[in-house]
Amino acid sequence: MLRSELIAKLAAEYSHLKHEDLEKIVAVILDEIADALAEGNRVELRGFGAFSVRERKPRVGRNPRTGEKVHVEAKTVPFFRPGKELRARVNGGTDPEAR
Template sequence: MTKVDLVNKIAEKLDYSKKDSEKALNAVLESITDSLAAGEKVALVGFGTFEVKERAERTCKNPRTQEEMIVPACKVPGFKAGKGLKDAVAK
């Protein structure tokens, strides 16, 4: 499913225009992004939890040259599915 498909589904289910549905979806995504950027955790009960995870610095090998290189530490977004989402997918 693409973002366009999701906007169409929202418009269909809520009887909104596609333009209003896109605005609503963008507002939700922007709010989640802003919260994660601020280091906050976003919990949507029954759906799941978005949070920022820290990845430690590590060494790896370049597959072409076999040269060892260091991958710096970084922060990455993570998602853990909630019980409601897990149950819905398992059916």
């Protein structure tokens, strides 16, 4: 799903809200998550999952075209761990809202 598709779906479901307001809401939420991760913090959305950052150590990689060895620097990467409810829905479990 693209950001624009998410906004369109929200606009259809919440027709009393302006499209521009929904765009701002989605942008603020995603920006806050990105800012928290950039600061090295963890973001947990109960029932959905948790975003965090992980450190990758430097290593020796290989250029797939030439086979030449390449030094890959250490870096910090975003990581997502799905929550129990999200895992259940993706794996065909019951919808938590149906309870």
